Amino acid sequence: MSRNAHPEETVQLIKTVAYRLFMEKGYEHTSIQDIIDHLGGLSKGAIYHHFKSKEDLLVAVTDAMTSESNRMLTVIRDRTDLTGKEKLKTIFKESINRSVQDEIFMVAPDFHRNPKLLFSLMHDTIDNVAPNYILPIIKQGIADGSLETDYPEQLAELILLVANVWMNPMIFNSSPEESYQKFMVFRKMLQGFGLDLVDDEILERLVELTAIYQKRR
Numbered sequence: 001m002s003r004n005a006h007p008e009e010t011v012q013l014i015k016t017v018a019y020r021l022f023m024e025k026g027y028e029h030t031s032i033q034d035i036i037d038h039l040g041g042l043s044k045g046a047i048y049h050h051f052k053s054k055e056d057l058l059v060a061v062t063d064a065m066t067s068e069s070n071r072m073l074t075v076i077r078d079r080t081d082l083t084g085k086e087k088l089k090t091i092f093k094e095s096i097n098r099s100v101q102d103e104i105f106m107v108a109p110d111f112h113r114n115p116k117l118l119f120s121l122m123h124d125t126i127d128n129v130a131p132n133y134i135l136p137i138i139k140q141g142i143a144d145g146s147l148e149t150d151y152p153e154q155l156a157e158l159i160l161l162v163a164n165v166w167m168n169p170m171i172f173n174s175s176p177e178e179s180y181q182k183f184m185v186f187r188k189m190l191q192g193f194g195l196d197l198v199d200d201e202i203l204e205r206l207v208e209l210t211a212i213y214q215k216r217r
Contacts, residue, residue, distance in 0.1 A: 072091075
């Protein structure tokens with residue numbers, strides 16, 4: 001297949017293969033040659049025509065991993081029928097109840113073998129998700145009276161880092177019991193900011209997802 005015959009299909013194939021190998025072997029242990037070997041006859045030139053380096057390919061894979069979540073965040077952020085506080089709770093509920101979450105936790109990567117991927121995702125969280133999605137919602141909540149904080153930027157980052165990193169069993173390999181304890185601390189922390197966002201239904205779902213992840217290990 002010519003590398004230019006169907007460029008969009010070629011790019012998607014490269015990203016799909018790279019994603020699978022990064023998950024299975026880890027970014028650091030996946031070479032460009034490994035990716036080529038799974039491309040069904042595509043040459044090294046096909047990769048470098050679309051991606052300058054393996055790191056450039058990692059950026060594309062990270063973008064693909066976060067794009068669906070960011071679309072969901074955009075819809076909730078732009079709703080006009082919810083207060084800022086209600087939007088934050090809606091984000092929590094929809095994030096963990098998405099139909100793909102069970103599959104994500106079943107095939108989740110071991111981030112101990114994927115530090116580069118972990119850093120890339122954390123970088124996106126702080127540089128993109130916090131300022132472009134969570135911060136506008138917090139500022140709306142301050143304006144409509146449903147939230148109160150003197151440090152909206154820092155609160156946006158704190159919520160995301162605790163939820164996506166400290167509570168993430170894929171990073172710390174927490175058991176369901178350990179995860180439950182972390183979730184309870186997270187709930188009390190949010191309540192300290194006047195944010196009663198994590199109810200019993202959310203707690204039960206978080207523990208369920210942790211159990212799914214631990215079962216496949």
